[in-house]
Amino acid sequence: MxxxxxxxxxxxxxxxxxxxxxxxxxxxxxxxxxxxxxxxxxxxxxxxxxxxxxxxxxxxxxxxxxxxxxxxxxxxxxxxxxxxxxxLSMVFQEPMTALNPLMKVGDQVAEIIGLHSSLPRTACRSRAVELLDEVQLPDPARAATAFPHELSGGQRQRVMLAMAMANRPxxxxxxxxxxxxxxxxxxxxxxxxxxxxxxxxxxxxxxxxxxxxxxxxxxxxxxxxxxxxxxxxxxxxxFTQPQHHYTRALLAASQLRTRADGRLATVVDLSQARDRAAQVPAAVRDSSTTRPQLTPAAHTWLEPSGEAATDKVFNAVAASEPEPILRVRDLVKTYRTSSGPLGRKRTVEALRGISFDVRRGERFGIVGESGCGKSTLLRLLTGLDNATSGEVSILGNQIESTRESRLRWLRESVQIVFQDPMGSLDPKMRVLDIVSEGLRGVSTEERRDRVVALLKRVGLAAEAADRFPHQFSGGQRQRIAIARALIMKPKVLIADEAVSALDVSVRAEVLNLLDELVHEENLTMVFVSHDLHVVRHSCETVAVMRAGQIVEAGPVDAVFDAPKHDYTERLLEAIPSLDRAAS
Missing domain, CATH: 3.40.50.300 (P-loop containing nucleotide triphosphate hydrolases)
Structure with missing residues (x-):
């Protein structure tokens, strides 16, 4: 070389x-x-x-x-x-901020080519389509005429790769x-x-x-x-014989290893627990063999939808168990969209007959590819959109029939923690105002006391109340987002890719916090993630979604250890592993 x-x-x-x-x-x-x-x-x-x-x-x-x-x-x-x-070329993490939202993607690729060659504009555009084909964008000629927001996250990242490799760096x-x-x-x-x-x-x-x-x-x-x-x-x-204690700690944390008390081990935990030359201590065990203490809760078994669809919902609990806190039945959501040069209308089925139950204190995971319907489902669970048919009930109250006067009750009962706290926290508001925004009818003194108490509960100092979001790290901002959700004392907490952008140590800290809150506050959690390792640790039950349907569901260990559906197998096989050497 x-x-x-x-x-x-x-x-x-x-x-x-x-x-x-x-x-x-x-x-x-x-x-x-x-x-x-x-x-x-x-x-x-x-x-x-x-x-x-x-x-x-x-x-x-x-x-x-x-x-x-x-x-x-x-x-x-x-x-x-x-x-x-x-x-030199670069591919950034978030293509939506790196791509020009006002330019068609083909023009953006062609622009890069034109800056470093003497090709005429038409030749640059033709070459742009060829590059989009090389990165396996479906129908590259049509994709070249699309704007960034019209493509999926994976497709946008393919466009970024085409731009980066356009001039063979x-x-x-x-x-x-x-x-x-x-x-x-x-x-x-x-x-x-x-x-x-x-x-x-x-x-x-x-x-x-x-x-x-x-x-x-x-x-x-x-x-x-x-x-x-x-x-x-x-x-x-x-990766097999790390020499530095920090490398060993990173490897252990990336595999979601647990401490003797069942909490996920962070890099700090692992570094402090050993001498610089020591190996991982016996107290830190792989989460696949040592699971944290779980609060007894109901597991929900669902029949696959689609060709094997059924109206039955099987529960692995006795009939004496209380009613589910969250009940979803035959949920369907369709959209009418325009397509083609004439703008013909077509119907898109985002959800196709979704049914499941979640009981109080349960941690219910939802996994699936981009476009499978996870985001649409969350919008229906939080009352941000209405279903085409079917029903969503929380504590026996149907969301679809909830009057405007009852929406406040719904939004207090169901809170959500988003993936990107910088996108969901107002950068111009102090943390005190962000966390307490939903409170009504309380004095200024009580408002501050409640916010400070909650900030301490999620591991932040009282002084954090007077600072702005940009003054915190990514993990700290996610703690603020969790505090904002908890201030309303919800019954159901929805975590939408809440740890996917965090490094392995901060991820462990936030997951530990969510575990504590579920147990101590008797919260029910719906956990949406594309990280199957995280779902396995954090959830008791999991539903696997594909093309708007649930294709497999059940206790998380049963689904991941012995998947019944080939799509679940493909998801598991796609997970990058430390055991797979680069080839």
């Missing part, structure tokens, strides 16, 4: 605070490197430094030498415009590009990325907090902690 990129003594500073401490890294041609670490480890800052997009007021020193170009840190913006998008940088994707779409995007890099003999620097993804994609791994590289080496060696 020949050296493509050499980083020597990279330091990134925010004023007097140093965030990356003299990083050294060499990338060979054709090499695929995984850069992993917790939030704040410096991995994204390293990536942005390489491609010259470090935001103000951050500054960097050191050298970043690209073969044939020289020190990238010395380039002016005019020189960067010739390198960025040509020799020497180095592809990918910053958490599959974090928000479900298991099967993630596997498809990773395979496309692997294929594109191989075909064009490019190098890859892949940034992620998902160690399973790195194991399946990369040749070498670099572990960062608080701005330092603490370990690096071939994937098979680092």
């Amino acid at each position: 020949n050296t493509l990129l050499t980083i020597d003594g990279l330091r990134v500073n925010a004023g007097r605070k140093e965030l990356v401490h003299g990083l050294d890294l060499t990338i060979q041609r054709g090499e695929r490197i995984g850069l992993i670490g917790e939030s704040g480890s410096g991995k994204s800052l390293t990536c942005l430094s390489i491609i010259g997009l470090l935001p103000d007021p951050l500054t960097s020193t050191g050298t970043i030498a690209l073969d044939g170009v020289g020190d990238l840190s010395q380039l002016d913006e005019g020189e960067w415009s010739k390198v960025r998008g040509d020799r 020497d180095l592809l940088l990918a910053d958490e590009p599959t974090t928000a994707l479900d298991a099967t779409v993630q596997a498809q995007v990773l395979e496309l990325m692997r294929r594109q890099v191989r075909q064009h003999d490019a190098s890859l620097l892949f940034i992620t907090h998902d160690l399973g993804v790195v194991a399946s994609l990369c040749d070498r791994v670099v572990i960062m902690q608080r701005g330092d590289v603490v370990e690096t080496g071939p994937i098979d060696r680092v």
Whole structure:
């Protein structure tokens, strides 16, 4: 191999605070490197430094030498415009913020081609369609005429990959590009990325907090902690014989290992529990063999919908059990959409005869690919949309028949925690006002007392009440979102991909908090996630959705250990594993 990129003594500073401490890294041609670490480890800052997009007021020193170009840190913006998008390209985590919402995706791909070639506009557009075909977008000619919001998350990420590979770069940088994707779409995007890099003999620097993804994609791994590289080496060696205590802690936390008390072990727990040279202690056990203490609750068994549809709902509890707190029966939701050049109307079935029960204190998981109907179902459960037919009942009250005067009761009884707290928390409001917004008829003093008590309950200091969302980390913002949901004392808490964007340690902290709240507050939780490992730990019952139907459901261990439906098997097989070496 020949050296493509050499980083020597990279330091990134925010004023007097140093965030990356003299990083050294060499990338060979054709090499695929995984850069992993917790939030704040410096991995994204390293990536942005390489491609010259470090935001103000951050500054960097050191050298970043690209073969044939020289020190990238010395380039002016005019020189960067010739390198960025040509020799170096990047795929970002969230394509909806990276793509221009007002431009058709084909034009955006063609624009990248035109910036670095002398091809006429028509040739650039033709080449754009070819690239969309290479990344396996269905009907690429039609997809080229779509706007970003008209594509699914996986399709948008394919567009980003087409743009990044348009000019056959020497180095592809990918910053958490599959974090928000479900298991099967993630596997498809990773395979496309692997294929594109191989075909064009490019190098890859892949940034992620998902160690399973790195194991399946990369040749070498670099572990960062608080701005330092603490370990690096071939994937098979680092993941099977880690030398640094932090690497061992990351590996254990990524596998959702539990402590002796049943709580998920965080990286801090694991680091403090051992000497720097010690192995993982016996007190930390794999969650597949040691499950936390569960509150006795009902498991619900459902017959598959679709061809084997039935009106029966089987409950694995005695008839003396109380009525379900949440009951869904034959739920159907259809939409009328326009399609084709003439705008012909067609009917789309988002939900097709969904039925299930959830009892008080139960943790009910819902899994499935993007587009399977999970989001539509949540809108119906929270009263944000009406069903075409069927019913949703909470504590015996049908949502569809709830009058406007009763909607407040519904919204107090059912609260939701969204995936992205930065998108759901008002950036201009202080935490005190965000959390207490739903309270009515209480004094200013009582309002503050209740908010402070709840912030402490979710692991935040009282001073947090007077700060703004941007002043917190991702995990802290998610705690604020949980506090906002709990202030109304709901009966049902819905977690919609609530931990998918968090690193392994913060994920464990938030999952531990949700577990505590379910037990201590006697909450019922509906947990929606594309991470099947998380669902297995956090839920007692799971429903697998596909194309608007429940194809399999039951106790989580039974469904995941012995799946009856081939779609469930495919979901499980698509999960990246630390045992799968990159090929």
